[in-house]
Amino acid sequence: QLTESGGGSVQTGGSLRVSCIVSGLPQNGPYRLGWFRRSPGKEREGIASIDNYESSIYADSVRGRFTISQDKAKVTVFLQLDSLKPEDSGMYFCAAKENTAIPSLNEYLYDFWGQGTQITVSS
Numbered sequence: 001q002l003t004e005s006g007g008g009s010v011q012t013g014g015s016l017r018v019s020c021i022v023s024g025l026p027q028n029g030p031y032r033l034g035w036f037r038r039s040p041g042k043e044r045e046g047i048a049s050i051d052n053y054e055s056s057i058y059a060d061s062v063r064g065r066f067t068i069s070q071d072k073a074k075v076t077v078f079l080q081l082d083s084l085k086p087e088d089s090g091m092y093f094c095a096a097k098e099n100t101a102i103p104s105l106n107e108y109l110y111d112f113w114g115q116g117t118q119i120t121v122s123s
Helices: none
Strands: 002-005 008-011 016-022 031-038 045-051 056-058 066-071 076-081 090-098 117-122
Touching (some): 056 066, 076 090
């Protein structure tokens, strides 16, 4: 079970941090965790992923502005969003896949999904 929190509204250039509590994953892995977003009129896209070995990858559109991290003890994955732009608006989802490491932005490589949290960036 995955539960996101921390979405909201912010102005251009602002920051937010979203969190996702992940239940049921083995603390020592292997697993991968990911953040995805669905913006209005667009398909869901992968934006950041991390595995239990702390390897991470980012979509080109967010690299250098967003940071994915995790607290293994609390089984929580975070996404720090800085320098936000209006095009970052959308529903943000966390996802998990157990029994495999290597981060991925491919939504088909995840088995478990949260309900999403909305982020709105105004200009």
